[in-house]
Amino acid sequence: MKKMFLKLVLLCLCLLRLDGAFGDDEVKTVPMMEGYSVTINSGLTEMKDDDVIRWRFGDENTLIAEINVTADRFTVYDDVLDGRFRDRLKLDNQTGSLTVTHTTTEHAGVYKLQINSEIKSFSLTLYRAFGESVSVMKGDSVSLNSRLTEMKDDDVIQWRFKKRFRDENTLIAEINKPADRFTVYEDVLDGRFRDRLKLDNQTGSLTVTHTTTEHEGEYELQINRVIKSFSLFVSGLKSVKEGDSVSLNSGLTEMKYRIQWRFNFRYENTLIAEINKRFDRFTVYDDVLDGRFRDRLKLDNQTGSLNITHTTTEHAGGYYLQINREIKRFSLAVFDEEKTVSVKEGDSVFLNSGLTEMEDDDVIQWRFGDENTLIAEINKRADRFTVYEDVLDGRFRDRLKLDNQTGSLTVTHTTTEHEGDYKLMMFSDLRMNSNLMMISDLMSPGRFSSKVFRVSVYGE
Template identity: 60%
Template sequence: MFWIVLFFLCFWRLDGTFGYEEKLVTEGDSVTLNSGLTEMKNDYRIQWSFGNKNIVIAEINKRTDRFTVCDDVLDGRFRDRLKLDNQTGSLTITNITTEHAGRYELQINNVRKSFDIIIYGEKNVSVKIGDSVTLNTGLTEIMDNDRIDWIKWKKDDVNTNYGDVNDVLAHIIKHYNIITVFDDALDGRFRDRLKLNKQTGSLTITNITAEHTGVYQLKINNARVDFLLTAYDEISVMEGDSVTLNPRLTLTMDEIQWMFGNENTLIGWIEWSNRITVYDDVLDGRFRDRLKLDKQTGSLTITNMTTQHAGVYQLLITHKKTHFILSVFDSVHCCGST
């Protein structure tokens, strides 16, 4: 009986599936897919493949002592990124991008092991109000099995599920040739502003306003990248004049904070309860009796401007970010900009 049991155990080791692993990797990092071997036997043949079509990306044949890395396949997405361990057969992928997310399969003779690589990344993007911005997928071409989703989080909670279907701005399902843009989502703030690249899946937003700031999430198969989009505007004012920094938003129950300078000093606050607070005594009182907050629009007015009031003003609206770069000129330096 002992020998029969041992025979079946050995047989299972030579033919079948012996494992599955899931790897969570930050974009730009490296990951090693371990073969589970300490060394390779002389009769071993090892093959690494990627994707639903099992495209071979690396191969070892111990009988012929041949080691091959196929990093030019799939339009070269793996070029100069693959390292094959000659002793164990483990595969390392360096400088990970969204293109490398998905299913990897290891075959040792007739035994298979699967790995799912899940990519996560974060990117900060800043754009001037009125301009356009492109959120790039990092793909050169969408493959047949790719699914791409672009999502805008209403409250920037990237850890929740899809929630309201209106949060989805665009998606591509390549296999079924489905390409859809939902520019009526979120009360129509994106209407006629979204352009989806059919080749790469990148999303362009035109004519940016403060309403378009926040977190955008890209999902490509097993990859997830969050883009934090902030907007800014540049304003020039003559010394002694007044200026109104207007976010041009339709406000609901949002909380608003106005901050100034490199240290983001709080100078104005509209709370959920519509309570308005102006902190005009901060920074040695340079704003004293000069600040006015509009609770209907969230706008901040600064009166009797001096050069002390030039700088960066930051508006936070429930985690949305907009910057106003304010330049103040005296009568000698008229109408220039910095």
């Protein structure tokens, strides 16, 4: 949210510098944030005594404002088009410029200005005031929802991506309904989206599969002249058995300048370790948070990676690594002692969540194997129960059953391919839609619990 806020501030400052107006090019496109006012400049410094000025809007060229200087008549037709311009139009009585106040997506489109026999066109593009923040676990798929139930026959939809705020937006997917064309540009940006993009041919929503940290960034959706934005965060999941050690890898071969490690606890990012190369200072703050990290933190003095020893469930949660101005995120799950389960090949195995009934805000995930592959998920708030049967070459196809009351998982018709570790992650007591929160934010003490089941499958 902080990143999105900074973007809004910068955009507003730019708009203020432009005085909310745009010039007299033959066709001019301007971005404007929803809810703000915009002035469309006629290009005149002063109207002449015989000038007739008309402002029109949309494909039907609907007359919305008119000035007849000779008759000293200034008129706004704000009840046309179902009243979308009512109490929103203002005419400048000296220049004839038009201001649209309290803009909404209905005001996006082409405005035509006729000054006597001369015609100019302006295109207004509106941005949503706030974008969505979406989190996904590394390797999982994520869907960016267009919020359309169905596209219209004349819709043009474009998806763009940029890694950082200052980067240029790169077109990665496009739908042109009039031309019946659905296109994904998988080879852009060094092919990071190759075989990973899927477009919904009914709604225009975009799904990114097999996510990596390369897919983390800003996604921009333009539907005709309306623009929405999404911030995607990709968290790497680390899991460790209680009592063991875990290393959070900085990804560096050698440090430069400054590194900070922070731990998320109840939405506060607490500084737990810091390196300042310039002053040759390596510091661990192991007495913070009631000393839960005391004598447990070790910093690698070459790479800046962080090692946590003698882990307990108190160390589960989100870790943030800031390298200069870049931030990386890690989610750590600390599991209790395993419950080993043995099952005869062909039989079913029941993995008990331990719950008698899920709460309305619960999110439950079942993951399998060393890669923590998501195989089943329940989101009670969204009333969504999903089994991902086609992952891992379809080994779980038609074999997974979720209990919609307790979240327990049953694997039927087991084979040796189903042998391994099943990890249960339960996010509890969510106060807002989980799609708007970081995975690492959810994994705070009191909100997150986990179990692991080691399943062995034996023959006849």
